[in-house]
Each structure stands twice: as structure tokens, then as C-alpha cells.
Amino acid sequence: xxxxxxxxxxxxxxxxxxxxxxxxxxxxxxxxxxxxxxxxxxxxxxxxxxxxxxxxxxxxxxxxxxxxxxxxxxxxxxxxxxxxxxxxxxxxxxxxxxxxxxxxxxxxxxxxxxxxxxxxxxxxxxxxxxxxxxxxxxxxxxxxxxxxxxxxxxxxxxxxxxxxxxxxxxxxxxxxxxxxxxxxxxxxxxxxxxxxxxxxxxxxxxxxxxxxxxxxxxxxxxxxxxxxxxxxxxxxxxxxxxxxxxxxxxxxxxxxxxxxxxxxxxxxxxxxxxxxxxxxxxxxxxxxxxxxxxxxxxxxxxxxxxxxxxxxxxxxxxxxxxxxxxxxxxxxxxxxxxxxxxxxxxxxxxxxxxxxxxxxxxxxxxxxxxxxxxxxxxxxxxxx
Numbered sequence: 001x002x003x004x005x006x007x008x009x010x011x012x013x014x015x016x017x018x019x020x021x022x023x024x025x026x027x028x029x030x031x032x033x034x035x036x037x038x039x040x041x042x043x044x045x046x047x048x049x050x051x052x053x054x055x056x057x058x059x060x061x062x063x064x065x066x067x068x069x070x071x072x073x074x075x076x077x078x079x080x081x082x083x084x085x086x087x088x089x090x091x092x093x094x095x096x097x098x099x100x101x102x103x104x105x106x107x108x109x110x111x112x113x114x115x116x117x118x119x120x121x122x123x124x125x126x127x128x129x130x131x132x133x134x135x136x137x138x139x140x141x142x143x144x145x146x147x148x149x150x151x152x153x154x155x156x157x158x159x160x161x162x163x164x165x166x167x168x169x170x171x172x173x174x175x176x177x178x179x180x181x182x183x184x185x186x187x188x189x190x191x192x193x194x195x196x197x198x199x200x201x202x203x204x205x206x207x208x209x210x211x212x213x214x215x216x217x218x219x220x221x222x223x224x225x226x227x228x229x230x231x232x233x234x235x236x237x238x239x240x241x242x243x244x245x246x247x248x249x250x251x252x253x254x255x256x257x258x259x260x261x262x263x264x265x266x267x268x269x270x271x272x273x274x275x276x277x278x279x280x281x282x283x284x285x286x287x288x289x290x291x292x293x294x295x296x297x298x299x300x301x302x303x304x305x306x307x308x309x310x311x312x313x314x315x316x317x318x319x320x321x322x323x324x325x326x327x328x329x330x331x332x333x334x335x336x337x338x339x340x341x342x343x344x345x346x347x348x349x350x351x352x353x354x355x356x357x358x359x360x361x362x363x364x365x366x367x368x369x370x371x372x373x374x375x376x377x378x379x380x381x382x383x384x
Contacts, residue, residue: 011065011077013076014075017073023085026039029074038085043057048067049068050068050331052066063077064080143216143331144295144375145379148376150191150217150218151217151368152217153186153196156223157202158200158202159201168348168352174225174339174342176198176200178364182361183198194211206329209327212330212334222335225338226339226340226343235343238344240312240313241315242316242337243303244338245335292333299333299371302366302367302371312340337364
């Protein structure tokens with residue numbers, strides 16, 4: 001098939017949809033999660049853009065390179081295709097001769113990882129169905145298992161998106177102020193800190209997680225303020241902070257919070273945006289959630305400890321989970337932190353004050369430091 005392959009930086013890559021036709025598999029693309037599935041009679045392989053592993057029949061398989069989305073095509077390493085969907089003749093030979101499993105098929109002529117692939121010279125005109133892209137290699141250690149060094153702070157909303165409105169403040173201003181203070185505190189503690197925005201600008205939800213991945217973050221913290229639309233008396237009653245992780249929601253309240261935070265994507269026309277994940281989309285996220293969810297919970301526990309005794313108390317149990325789109329694409333432990341209710345006069349006043357913002361930042365910083373220590377301790381038990 002002409003134009004079927006293109007060159008990654010150091011591996012040969014092929015178009016995933018063309019692969020499905022070649023091997024007789026059905027192809028399913030899920031743009032919200034930037035993930036896709038190839039289904040044959042015997043196997044179901046699940047992939048996601050930017051993730052260096054696939055879920056095959058429920059088992060996690062490391063990939064030679066992360067799938068890449070370029071010019072409307074999904075590219076996967078040819079080496080991975082051969083490994084996950086070997087030709088029938090090779091599969092038969094593999095059963096008879098186990099040693100063959102450790103070497104690629106002769107026809108594939110894979111390029112050695114230490115040398116560039118057989119790509120056309122840079123000066124050669126690119127065809128419409130070809131593009132030079134850089135593959136993301138699997139890391140020796142993924143976020144959540146390695147030492148915690150890079151923290152990504154995501155002050156929610158910004159620019160044309162004010163977020164929730166209080167009587168005297170806007171959500172976008174409070175979270176930016178807290179984010180800047182948090183950055184200073186974390187840098188003093190020796191962390192490498194990145195912010196998805198450090199001024200009043202609008203960043204799409206999907207882009208926030210992409211930035212975190214590009215920075216190779218070890219922890220993603222999205223800062224927000226909660227709010228309810230109710231009578232003045234009801235607003236005085238509902239207050240407190242809440243830490244959310246990415247998981248299937250357990251209550252209608254958690255679903256509602258996620259829909260409100262996700263609404264910005266549909267409101268401002270973000271491509272393929274939606275306010276709520278379907279059951280099948282949650283199913284597709286399971287493999288990735290498994291990789292980071294334990295550490296997300298670990299950090300959540302440290303947040304609860306750090307905020308005990310603070311001015312803003314826990315709302316309900318202080319922990320929840322739902323399909324927050326800003327967390328979906330983050331390839332690292334991640335939380336969405338609702339600092340307090342901007343609709344509550346008491347919470348709003350504290351979140352607006354310089355003393356309150358500094359206190360909140362210091363408590364989050366403390367949680368990050370204790371989380372880092374917990375991860376380090378766990379690594380030591382593994383002899384790392």
C-alpha cells in the first residue's frame with residue numbers, strides 16, 4: 001500500500017486506520033480521550049495518543065513509541081503492529097520456535113533503535129500522507145513511580161473565561177494568585193515548577209494536560225473555586241474545600257461539579273468537547289487510570305492532612321471523583337482542587353485576602369512535600 005508508512009525519529013510508523021484494514025480489524029476512534037481501539041476476532045488492543053503502552057485483552061503492553069496524531073492520521077510504530085498483531089505465519093512459527101519471539105520478522109527489516117530510520121532527506125518534498133514527527137519513547141520510569149521533581153500548577157479558567165463569580169471576586173483571579181504563591185513556595189522547597197498560565201489568558205482544557213505532559217510532570221494540580229446557584233441563605237450554608245480525582249463519579253453532586261468545570265470547553269467551542277464522559281469512555285480510561293490513580297489518592301490524603309485545622313474546612317468528606325476533562329489527558333498523578341466556595345461570603349473573603357491566599361498556597365506546598373517523601377519511602381522499599 002503506497003504511502004502506508006512514514007518515519008518517526010527512530011522507528012518506522014504506520015497509519016493505524018490503514019493497519020486495521022490490512023489485518024482485518026475494526027477501527028474505533030474516540031476523539032475526546034484521543035484514544036482508539038483495534039479489534040480482531042481474537043484480540044482487542046486499546047491505544048491512546050501520547051501514551052507509550054497499550055492495553056491488549058486487559059493486559060498492559062509497553063510500546064516502542066507512543067501513538068501520534070498528525071494531519072488527521074493516527075500513527076503507531078510498525079514494530080508495535082508486528083508485536084501486537086503478528087502475521088499468521090509468524091504466529092505459527094513462534095509457537096514452534098520460542099526463540100523467534102525475541103526477534104522481529106525478516107520482512108519487516110526494522111531500523112535499529114540506535115540509528116535513524118530510513119527516512120527521506122529533509123530537502124525532499126513531503127507527500128500529503130507523510131509527515132516527519134518525533135516519537136515519544138517510553139520512559140524508564142513513569143510518573144508516579146519515579147522521584148517527584150516536576151510539579152505542574154494549573155490555575156483554572158482565565159482570559160475570556162472568568163469561571164465562577166462571587167459577590168466581589170472572580171474564580172480566575174483567585175486561583176491565579178494562589179498558583180503564583182504556590183509556585184514560589186514549591187521552588188523554595190527545591191521543586192521544578194511549571195504553570196499552565198501565569199497571567200490572565202484563556203487556555204483550552206485539552207491543552208492544559210498536553211502542556212503538563214510536554215513538561216514531563218510528576219504531579220498535576222488544577223486549582224478552582226466552587227460555587228452554587230442558590231438563595232443567599234443557602235449560599236451561607238454551603239462552604240468548604242474539596243479535592244477531586246479522575247474516576248467514575250459516585251454521586252450526582254460530583255457529576256454536577258464536573259459538568260460545570262467541563263462546560264467551558266463546550267461554551268468556547270473546543271473541538272470534540274463534552275461535559276460528561278459516557279460509560280464506554282470510562283471503560284477505555286481504565287488502563288490509564290490504573291497507572292496513576294493510586295498516587296493521585298496518595299496526594300489527596302496528604303492534601304486532607306495539610307488542610308486539617310485550616311480556615312476553610314472540608315466540604316462533606318473533602319474527597320470526590322468525576323470526569324474532569326482537564327485531568328483526562330494528564331499522564332501523571334493529578335487532582336482538581338476546589339479551594340472553597342466563592343458563592344459563600346466567608347470562603348470568598350478568605351480566598352480574596354493575601355493572608356488567606358498565602359495560607360492556602362503553603363498548605364498545598366506542604367502536601368506536595370509530604371507526598372514526595374511518601375513516594376521516596378515507597379521507592380526505597382522496592383530498592384530503587
